Amino acid sequence: MGDSDREGSWKNTVDLMNRAVSRRDFIITSGAAGVMTMVPRFARAQSAEPYRIGVLLPTTGSGANYSERPIKILPLIAADINSRGGLLGKHPIELHFRDDQTKPDVGAREARSLILNEKVKTIIGTWSSSVAMAVQEIIHEHKVLMLTATSNSSKIVNENYTPYCFMFGPTSGMQSRATVVAVTRLIKEKGWKKYATLGLDYEWGRDAQRVFVENLKKASPETELMKELWAKLGETDFTSYISAVMALKPNFLFGAIAGKDNETFLQQAKGAGLFKGIAYPGVFLPVTELMQQAKTLPRGIIGINRCPFFANMDKPLMQKYVKLYKDKFGKEEFPDDFACMYADALNALDQGATKAGTVETEAVRKSLTGATIETCQGKLPIRDCNNQLDCPSYLGEVVDVPEYPFPIFNPKTMIVVQGHDVWVPTCDEVRALQKKRS
Amino acid sequence: MPVETKPVALSNETEKNSCIAALHARAGLSGPVIAALGLFSLVVPLLPGEFPTIVGVEILILSLFAGSFNLIYGYMGQMSFGQGAFFGLGAYATALLCRWYQAGSTDIGYMQFFLALLLAIPVSALGALVVGFFLVRLTGIYFSILSMAFGELLFYIVFSWYSFTGGDDGIQGIYPPALLRDPHYYYYFTLAIVAVATFLLWRISRSPFGYTLRMLRDNQRRTAFVGVNIRWAMLLNFVLAGTFAGVAGALWGPFQRSVSPTLLGWMQSGSPVFMTLIGGADFFAGPFVGALIYTVLNAYVTRFTVFWPLTIGTIILIIVLFFPGGILSIIDGRLSRNRGSRDS
Numbered sequence: 001m002g003d004s005d006r007e008g009s010w011k012n013t014v015d016l017m018n019r020a021v022s023r024r025d026f027i028i029t030s031g032a033a034g035v036m037t038m039v040p041r042f043a044r045a046q047s048a049e050p051y052r053i054g055v056l057l058p059t060t061g062s063g064a065n066y067s068e069r070p071i072k073i074l075p076l077i078a079a080d081i082n083s084r085g086g087l088l089g090k091h092p093i094e095l096h097f098r099d100d101q102t103k104p105d106v107g108a109r110e111a112r113s114l115i116l117n118e119k120v121k122t123i124i125g126t127w128s129s130s131v132a133m134a135v136q137e138i139i140h141e142h143k144v145l146m147l148t149a150t151s152n153s154s155k156i157v158n159e160n161y162t163p164y165c166f167m168f169g170p171t172s173g174m175q176s177r178a179t180v181v182a183v184t185r186l187i188k189e190k191g192w193k194k195y196a197t198l199g200l201d202y203e204w205g206r207d208a209q210r211v212f213v214e215n216l217k218k219a220s221p222e223t224e225l226m227k228e229l230w231a232k233l234g235e236t237d238f239t240s241y242i243s244a245v246m247a248l249k250p251n252f253l254f255g256a257i258a259g260k261d262n263e264t265f266l267q268q269a270k271g272a273g274l275f276k277g278i279a280y281p282g283v284f285l286p287v288t289e290l291m292q293q294a295k296t297l298p299r300g301i302i303g304i305n306r307c308p309f310f311a312n313m314d315k316p317l318m319q320k321y322v323k324l325y326k327d328k329f330g331k332e333e334f335p336d337d338f339a340c341m342y343a344d345a346l347n348a349l350d351q352g353a354t355k356a357g358t359v360e361t362e363a364v365r366k367s368l369t370g371a372t373i374e375t376c377q378g379k380l381p382i383r384d385c386n387n388q389l390d391c392p393s394y395l396g397e398v399v400d401v402p403e404y405p406f407p408i409f410n411p412k413t414m415i416v417v418q419g420h421d422v423w424v425p426t427c428d429e430v431r432a433l434q435k436k437r438s
Numbered sequence: 439m440p441v442e443t444k445p446v447a448l449s450n451e452t453e454k455n456s457c458i459a460a461l462h463a464r465a466g467l468s469g470p471v472i473a474a475l476g477l478f479s480l481v482v483p484l485l486p487g488e489f490p491t492i493v494g495v496e497i498l499i500l501s502l503f504a505g506s507f508n509l510i511y512g513y514m515g516q517m518s519f520g521q522g523a524f525f526g527l528g529a530y531a532t533a534l535l536c537r538w539y540q541a542g543s544t545d546i547g548y549m550q551f552f553l554a555l556l557l558a559i560p561v562s563a564l565g566a567l568v569v570g571f572f573l574v575r576l577t578g579i580y581f582s583i584l585s586m587a588f589g590e591l592l593f594y595i596v597f598s599w600y601s602f603t604g605g606d607d608g609i610q611g612i613y614p615p616a617l618l619r620d621p622h623y624y625y626y627f628t629l630a631i632v633a634v635a636t637f638l639l640w641r642i643s644r645s646p647f648g649y650t651l652r653m654l655r656d657n658q659r660r661t662a663f664v665g666v667n668i669r670w671a672m673l674l675n676f677v678l679a680g681t682f683a684g685v686a687g688a689l690w691g692p693f694q695r696s697v698s699p700t701l702l703g704w705m706q707s708g709s710p711v712f713m714t715l716i717g718g719a720d721f722f723a724g725p726f727v728g729a730l731i732y733t734v735l736n737a738y739v740t741r742f743t744v745f746w747p748l749t750i751g752t753i754i755l756i757i758v759l760f761f762p763g764g765i766l767s768i769i770d771g772r773l774s775r776n777r778g779s780r781d782s
Contacts, residue, residue, distance in 0.1 A: 059744050060747065097744070098740060098741075099740060099744050099746070103698075103700050103705075104608060104694075104696060104698040104700060105690075105694050105696075105698070105700070105701070108694045108695065109492070109496070109737065110740065112489065112492055113489060113737065113740070113741065116487060116488050116489040116492070117487070117489050117741065129606075129607060130606055130607045130608055130698050133607060133608070133610045133696065134608070134610065134694065134695070134696040134698065136610065137610050137611060137694075137695035137696055138695065141619075141695070153607060155607060160610055160611070201597075201598060202597065202605060202606035206600060206605065232594075233606075435543070436543065436544065436611055
């Protein structure tokens, strides 16, 4: 394929991105995302070698919903960096997109393909934690950087830790402990005594539930856990679980449910009147869900998310992300948590290369470990013992506001729990978990 | 490919002779195809770059997986949608023992590694024995549905048993010994095992037991009438197929460095079905050819389009609609025509 053909493809891509976003367009633009950021390469024949990055996110399956906006924002951030000449002003970024199909073995193969065929130096992704951990083995072996955010099992930075992997969002453990902080406060305020849990029966759900229960027991030992309920991943009928919870009559229900399952549960629970008598704090409500369920989401429930733009509009980088996104995709469009975290990841790579003065992997890795970086949530340090960004979790009551066409967390009562308050307390404890590659 | 029960009606000598001729022709085609694949497989690591070797390992393992499936489908005439369960059982057996030997590190000795691989044989055989005990009581669509149900059952056991299997996360860090971490060495190691397994599969298919399976496929009632214990034969075949799938699974974990419950899922069970359909279920070499095409497409199509499921789906649709016998049936048909024209 000649260069003119490629540039033609790029023009088509931009045209598509400028249109209203539909599912069809998303697939096409995501497929061509890599092409878009190749353009500066042709415009700058004198540039040094391009810096190739693999983007490993699912465009099919349940993960596609949370991967759409990261796939759309990454070319914008790459183009922004490339407008300055790329990394170090001379290494234009090339993005190579692959669908990991939310399958660990496919993720591993695609990671190998990206490393061996496309010669990528960094992989950004994935959505599923199991895929992320399968990919971790590959990147560790090939000594390639991995920047992850959406897949957030605590094992990624602890038990399965590799120094080449960096986490740009709070882990499931951090989020659960953050929920405990908020719930403990509510227990005191509202005099709650009993609760039940409903989690999805897979790693994230189990992990989130376990950490919540263990920590709430420490923070509020008198609060009684009445029952643990587990729904299978992909459950479409929560009726029996809702009935069981309503029969128990707890003061509150802790839910470890995400994605489409979360949406399904919320609609069915709302229809059954669950939220009238039982509080539901800590439900995972990223901006994606707030936008997609704008009309149906029950108001008043207390959600948690990872990187909401509306809580950080005073930060210059967040303003930039929102502007870039709205300019490209329309006034009604906003980047979600995942888009912002992955945008931060790419910007962190830029900062790491600048600090190292080179794009060599070892040097960039060392420069990022323990560094303080500029993010859309302000200046945040990366923990030197496990490469975890010290990023907060956000909990708040779902309310309508005039500024946005969808509900957000109540800015007046929103609780921001800092990462260092809820992560594994000491580096010695972290290292005790990191036996595998020690 | 729907395998229907075909009444054997060899009413005259001419028809009988033509059937035998066709059988010979098919066996004759598989021989050169397997030989050609074998020769090609020897030089794959010499191709430029490391990635073709990695894809080559995948092809070898999945060839064995598809070959094991075809013992049930092509030879016995039953469609199993649960073959992935035994692939996964083999993978998990090896992974769990490797993890135990590694004791939290990534180091493992050669003997320990080979023992971990060997463990897949009894584990997958036992799994297939338990599942097969129930399955062989049924045929046709009931066999297929129950095989799928058992597959999903095993999937959910592995998926939910966090303390033992790691649940949804699976098990990571399943490394082979130092030398075999090099993809080229692992490729030849896998090639050796797959070659032996393929030879055994070939012997089984050409043995009296193999012809009993064909007889079962064609007419179960007549098979029983001549004194064959149908359930015993089906169970033995199911266990053999499960064991070969387990061996394939055992090789998969150390190659990917991890295992996950998806290896036991219905999508994994579907892949040997596709491979066999693409290659041709009526040929011993069919699943091997199908595995080659399917894996190469999967590995390389994703580089150029996100529409890979559409690509694979279209190819399968074309084959099922226009070449229901698979790629090898097209070649076989052409060769037969040439032979016919020469004869005439």
